[in-house]
Amino acid sequence: xxxxxxxxxxxxxxxxxxxxxxxxxxxxxxxxxxxxxxxxxxxxxxxxxxxxxxxxxxxxxxxxxxxxxxxxxxxxxxxxxxxxxxxxxxxxxxxxxxxxxxxxxxxxxxxxxxxxxxxxxxxxxxxxxxxxxxxxxxxxxxxxxxxxxxxxxxxxxxxxxxxxxxxxxxxxxxxxxxxxxxxxxxxxxxxxxxxxxxxxxxxxxxxxxxxxxxxxxxxxxx
Amino acid sequence: xxxxxxxxxxxxxxxxxxxxxxxxxxxxxxxxxxxxxxxxxxxxxxxxxxxxxxxxxxxxxxxxxxxxxxxxxxxxxxxxxxxxxxxxxxxxxxxxxxxxxxxxxxxxxxxxxxxxxxxxxxxxxxxxxxxxxxxxxxxxxxxxxxxxxxxxxxxxxxxxxxxxxxxxxxxxxxxxxxxxxxxxxxxxxxxxxxxxxxxxxxxxxxxxxxxxxxxxxxxxxx
Numbered sequence: 001x002x003x004x005x006x007x008x009x010x011x012x013x014x015x016x017x018x019x020x021x022x023x024x025x026x027x028x029x030x031x032x033x034x035x036x037x038x039x040x041x042x043x044x045x046x047x048x049x050x051x052x053x054x055x056x057x058x059x060x061x062x063x064x065x066x067x068x069x070x071x072x073x074x075x076x077x078x079x080x081x082x083x084x085x086x087x088x089x090x091x092x093x094x095x096x097x098x099x100x101x102x103x104x105x106x107x108x109x110x111x112x113x114x115x116x117x118x119x120x121x122x123x124x125x126x127x128x129x130x131x132x133x134x135x136x137x138x139x140x141x142x143x144x145x146x147x148x149x150x151x152x153x154x155x156x157x158x159x160x161x162x163x164x165x166x167x168x169x170x171x172x173x174x175x176x177x178x179x180x181x182x183x184x185x186x187x188x189x190x191x192x193x194x195x196x197x198x199x200x201x202x203x204x205x206x207x208x209x210x211x212x213x214x215x216x217x218x219x220x221x222x
Numbered sequence: 223x224x225x226x227x228x229x230x231x232x233x234x235x236x237x238x239x240x241x242x243x244x245x246x247x248x249x250x251x252x253x254x255x256x257x258x259x260x261x262x263x264x265x266x267x268x269x270x271x272x273x274x275x276x277x278x279x280x281x282x283x284x285x286x287x288x289x290x291x292x293x294x295x296x297x298x299x300x301x302x303x304x305x306x307x308x309x310x311x312x313x314x315x316x317x318x319x320x321x322x323x324x325x326x327x328x329x330x331x332x333x334x335x336x337x338x339x340x341x342x343x344x345x346x347x348x349x350x351x352x353x354x355x356x357x358x359x360x361x362x363x364x365x366x367x368x369x370x371x372x373x374x375x376x377x378x379x380x381x382x383x384x385x386x387x388x389x390x391x392x393x394x395x396x397x398x399x400x401x402x403x404x405x406x407x408x409x410x411x412x413x414x415x416x417x418x419x420x421x422x423x424x425x426x427x428x429x430x431x432x433x434x435x436x437x438x439x440x441x442x443x444x
Contacts, residue, residue: 027272027291027295027309028272028291028295029288029291029295030272030288030289030290030291030295031289055348077350077351077352077353078350078351078352079348079349079350080347080348080350081295082295087348088347088348091348092346098348098349100348100349100350100351101351102351102352102353102354102355102356103271103309103313103351103352103353103356104271104312104313104316104317104353104355104356104360105355105356107309107310107312107313108310108313110310111310122317123317123359123360124317124355124356124359124360124389125355126359126389126390127336127387127389127390128355128386128387128388128389128390129386129387130351130355170306171289172287172289172290172300172306173270173272173273173274173289173290173291173306174289175273175306175307175308175309176272176273176308176309177308177309178308179308179310180308180309180310207308
């Protein structure tokens with residue numbers, strides 16, 4: 001029998017090792033798997049490479065991981081948000097690395113990893129600082145930059161509902177990076193607001209099929 | 223006399239160039255104003271990089287939903303016919319040329335249509351790019367909306383950008399508080415000017431060399 005549900009958040013993040021690359025969903029406050037990130041904070045893994053759109057804000061979730069010196073490098077598109085004080089402080093002190101990636105390239109690099117591709121050429125970033133050191137090829141008369149796939153050891157994703165096979169539906173724009181990250185990690189861990197019975201999710205509406213999901217924890221809606 | 227038109231008048235002028243039925247992405251900052259002044263006679267589908275098509279205006283106070291925000295992380299609504307999708311698809315729409323019009327702010331625009339709108343200071347703040355590079359390379363038409371000069375009066379329209387580029391040779395038309403200019407094969411062509419402004423005055427606040435259309439129109443200051 002397949003049952004990807006786990007009883008606790010601690011079970012959900014068990015076994016994540018030091019030095020892991022962790023893909024964390026979310027865009028601003030929307031779709032951030034806050035409780036899973038806090039469980040990772042409690043779990044203790046350090047020296048992490050965190051791939052996420054923003055670099056956290058305030059004292060919660062990703063910002064807390066950074067504050068506690070658990071993150072070696074952030075790979076993101078927009079580390080400067082209202083209240084991203086911890087990232088900015090450590091960045092100025094030279095205590096955290098930053099790989100800045102244009103947002104669409106960030107998402108597509110993870111898609112490439114999940115799709116088993118060796119990378120892709122994109123016009124995004126051509127002729128800019130973010131193309132420095134990268135292979136450039138002219139395709140259709142336009143310069144394109146080669147971008148490598150970006151796989152994760154772990155993905156932490158927030159969805160709305162799941163069944164025990166790990167099929168997922170999301171809520172509104174909280175979906176953002178979730179479906180792509182779920183495909184791109186060796187271990188995909190999801191938090192949902194509600195478990196439902198197998199068969200209760202409309203198969204026409206399932207966004208992430210359970211094949212991409214390894215563990216699901218239920219977290220009461222905040 | 224140099225008398226700039228207001229931000230809202232600029233937004234109205236941009237809105238006039240957005241046809242009924244267009245798929246449009248409005249950049250953060252001044253471009254957002256355009257959405258407020260497009261008349262009800264046009265059906266425009268607004269795209270947001272975090273996975274929304276058919277984005278509506280801000281919700282009534284108390285109706286905000288943290289899972290429904292725009293690229294600037296502000297609460298928005300979804301119109302009937304709207305849809306949600308994941309991040310990779312949001313950028314497929316942008317990079318893949320499916321968005322008809324992208325309206326972007328700018329620090330600088332060059333006479334060959336280069337755009338600089340993501341960073342001015344590489345030393346003291348962590349760099350952040352978000353979706354700017356994808357929007358600039360992908361949309362069918364890239365419109366820039368900006369004040370004609372910086373706050374301290376320095377030209378923003380230049381022979382060559384001095385700030386790091388967002389993308390090269392992408393801007394189609396520039397709307398400023400003094401003029402509407404097209405990026406042509408031989409540089410910037412003035413299409414419209416603010417009332418009372420002379421050609422010499424406009425050139426005096428523009429570092430790029432201007433040419434003037436045969437029938438330069440007058441910008442509506444209201």
